Amino acid sequence: MVLSYYLLKLPYTVIWEVRELFNLNKDVMLYCANALDYQIFASVQKHLPPLKIIAKDKKAQQELAAIGVSSKVYPVFPKGVIMCRQAGYKFPASRMKKVGMRHGAYTFKPFANSKGYNLLDHFYMTSSREVERAQAVGITCAKAVGFPKLDPMFDGSVDTEQLAALAKGAGLDDSKATLLFTATWNDSGVSAISHWYDKLDSLTADYNILVTVHPWTKDEIKQKIKNTKQVFFIDTADIVPYIQLADVCIGDTSSVLAECCALEKDMVTFTVDDGKRTVQEVKQLIKEFSIQIDQFDQLAGAIKQALTKPQHLAQARTKANKIMFDQLDGKAGLRAANYLKELFPQLNQTNN
Template identity: 45%
Template sequence: MVYTYYFSFLPYNLIWKLAKLFRPKKQYLLHVEDCFDYFIFCNIRPHLAPLDIVVSSKAIIPKLKPMLDHSAKIYLYPFCFPDGVIMFRNAAWKYPVKSIIKIGLEHGAYNFKRFPKAYYYNLFNSYLMTSSHDVARLQALGAKPVKAIGYPKSDTLFNDSYPPELLSELRNTLKLDNHKATILFSSTWDGSGMSAVHKWYDKLQSLVPEYNILVTLHPRMSNFYRNHLANLPGIHYIDAMDIYPYLLISDVCIGDTNSLIAEFCIVNRPIITFSIDATKRTMDDVIELIKSVSIRIDTFSQLRSAITEALNTSTQTAPARTKVITKLISPLDGHAGFRAAQEIINLLPELKP
């Protein structure tokens, strides 16, 4: 239970009611915790009327403004009192007024970790999930306002956003060696207790003579790992928000329990995953799912043989990735952003363009 909800309930309700008296029309806001939230929203945005934004920190604003395709007023939380809010976080408690319409969406392509309690989902009027499998998992916990719409971020994979000439140009820009396989390393947030970045960050450079190496990290990864990997000679550290072009030029993708595993499956690349110790957030069925689509290793010393196996069996393992993606993201058809917008408009009809 988030006690902030109850501590702020009375003062926030009072100010919200006063603000509503002096506001000439209803106000709907997009709640942004980091710029990646808005990046996911970009495939929903064309199907909605413009709306203003609330950020959790002033530090986000300089990075966010260049991403906006319309003039938007930016508020700083908690100095905002909307009639409705859209967010990519399970944080409805930040708006402790029952009359505020709250719409949530999943932040990643799939939840490879234990879900928060159903109580937090039930604070929303609607929570949009990336798959019917996730919906069933949550409903079994007692969550009610959940519905599958797919993953809006993945829509760009279906609209010719990454033509061959763009990918060729990216390879040239990175100066990739055409005689080497390209290996993409990734990891979830080290603070989650479910990351394996510690197993490879200090050994990665040893692979440079044999492979093109790309690295992407969770946005909240600690600066220790981020700074180390970003400054390694011969390593291409990815700081671009759009990871798809890099997935598409990769031959093998490596992860742990990160939600990018689902996106590795979308682009159907061979996967290797590092095992992790069980924590309160790990789930046996999710670990088994990861094992079903990846070559599982425990240590860095096993990696070279795993890469060779992944490259040699790519065609044979492709059907397993295709099969599991229907569980991880559904529907997967390039129209998730439109479906999300329609669900939003159902609750906030003023946002119909």
């Protein structure tokens, strides 16, 4: 458990309980650490009355305001709280109902402390296999719903006209295949971004290049990518439609690979040494559903292989998708919303 939980528990709980006594805790609210949390929740929100938003801090409030979302800055004292992460310690009143859900598909790194998860009444995971893994380490609040972030790609919300507009905005050349590069945090110990971030210019003559990286990636790395001519840096929370534009996705151990797999994209991955964030089951899945290479000079051949034999690893992707998502039917948000309505009956009403 993080130290702030113990520091917050008494003062936060006293204030919350006094407010509860006078019926001042009225709203079920969504806690957002950034704009990505809001975007991830969108496919759940569509099945619920509008939720008021709690921003983690002023920076998060500004991010949300930039996309037209008003919010109150934490600390706030809601009747109940929903979050796209595991941050129950910020709301330590034990009688407050709390729900968390994944902001990245499946668990590509080891589970955090089970005590932190178990502060929550529910934590929505992306598959029954993930729930089994969670239960094995003592997490008791897990429920499988799927990954709502992917729903728009399977329920018809994103159409060909929208994708064409994105492609035009990214400056994609119809005569070239499109590569999407992704990487986990550069200091995670399991990132391969150092292999390619300063070499993208060698590929732009032959391919369209899209890039998305972990938000914590060093600024100098991001700036190098942004400064590379004919490379489009995806600087938005909603990367899924850009994945759909790609012919081949290139990565390491980032959970974005799960999203690429769900969208049936051929993948090339750089091998990385095991670190404290390595999950052996996930490492094996990546090995099975992608063409693996060790160095940048092997990339050109791997890309050609992926483009000429696009169905070569289709069976492995299907297997991985069953493990990571159970089903990809565009209804994960609905399943999450139904669980929320069970826990928070007021969400069955027309107004929250």
